[in-house]
Amino acid sequence: MKVGFVGLGNVGSKLAGSLLRNGHDLTVFDLDTGKVAEFVALGAREARDAAALMRDADVVITCLPSPAICAATVTEMLPEVTPGKTWMEMSTTDDGVMKSLAAQVQAAGGAVVECPVSGGCHRAATGNIAIFAGCDRDTFERVLPLLTTLGRRVLHTGEIGTASVLKVMTNYLATANLLSVCEAMVTMKAAGMDLATTYEAIKISSGTSFVHETEGQVILNGSRDISFTMDLVKKDIGLFQKIAETHDIPLEISPLLGAIFDDGIAKYGARELSPNIIKRLEHATGLSITAPGFPAQMTDDEPEEPGYEVVPPGRIPPVAAE
Incomplete structure (x- = not known):
């Protein structure tokens, strides 16, 4: 073939x-x-x-x-x-x-x-x-x-x-996970928690997710490199929102995710790496959400x-x- x-x-x-x-x-x-x-x-x-x-x-x-x-x-x-x-x-x-x-x-x-x-x-x-x-x-x-x-x-x-609809849905969920991980990490840093310990606490608990265990690591490294950019996130969650609107579903979280990424794009550019959405909170608080011992890029072991x-x-x- x-x-x-x-x-x-x-x-x-x-x-x-x-x-x-x-x-x-x-x-x-x-x-x-x-x-x-x-x-x-x-x-x-x-x-x-x-x-x-x-x-x-x-x-x-x-x-x-x-x-x-x-x-x-x-x-x-x-x-x-x-x-x-x-x-x-x-x-x-x-x-x-x-x-x-x-x-x-x-x-x-x-x-x-x-x-x-x-x-x-x-x-x-x-x-x-x-x-x-x-x-x-x-x-x-x-x-x-x-x-x-x-x-x-x-x-x-x-x-x-059907595959396109389901894929858009999974990217919406991943985006919600990313933003909640960002908020959790910044809040724990402000509360005086060690970020490496925080990472492990989330990983072994009911709070874990695929996004935390992958993107969470490159966020803490500081590279924020998952080879995915803010404009692509905005495209994907926009497609999910369109599906919801087509079926008259009054979503509350989805529009908020879109607004957050609109703000991130306005501040840092459409081609900024998507985990750098955490910069909005870093800049607002003056905190740096990094820790030693985490990889710059994810590899599949x-x-x-x-x-x-x-x-x-x-x-x-x-x-x-x-």
Whole structure:
């Protein structure tokens, strides 16, 4: 199977690296020619543009920073879509945009899988990241070997659109966790608590979370580097708020998260690393929320393992049609 990959950013480069590391026939395209050159040096081929990638590959994966960029890329590839081609979208995107683009690809005879990832760049790098997959069951069965190379835990979420909705929801929860961790750390510092001890107290208690155990460490290191920026957070929580508004849900926390990140972007810039949202409280209090002994970047210390399908409780996965 010939695989094409568009988008060698913070997450995309890690996902493409898993394909290359596991021996897949890989061709890449990105506007950053330096990133393309790095992959070519490792054995990948270079595509002239996204359309050429679709023409020459069996499967094309996109991992791009916004719904608008995704739409523009798919529009460029669409004339090269023929029966037998598959488009796999791994970005965090709008479910309405995803459904519209999927319909166009399917009308041209192609298959579509929306498969956003969750778990951080450090897990994308090792192939241990989680993947949500929205598509029909037959298509899911066909691309599952590819998905289990890209990630460890793969959840079939249902039809096109469902994976995007669930991914946006998880990013909303992660943002709420991040802001509560920031408030907890600053408050404990003001109360005279040792921050390394505070970190462990949260980690071993009911107050822990994935965000605390990952982003909490780089916050305390001072690097705040999780390869994710404030504008991307704002995009994701904005997509969640849009879903809630579409269904007339009167959310209270979600608008507050959006307002906090609007303020963070105004103060520090859209491309500021997202954990530096804690600067708002550091600057307001004059406190420095750092401690020795924490890493500058997260690394996945779990060995790369074969991926597998996650089946929700009480559900037996359907058998694909013969």
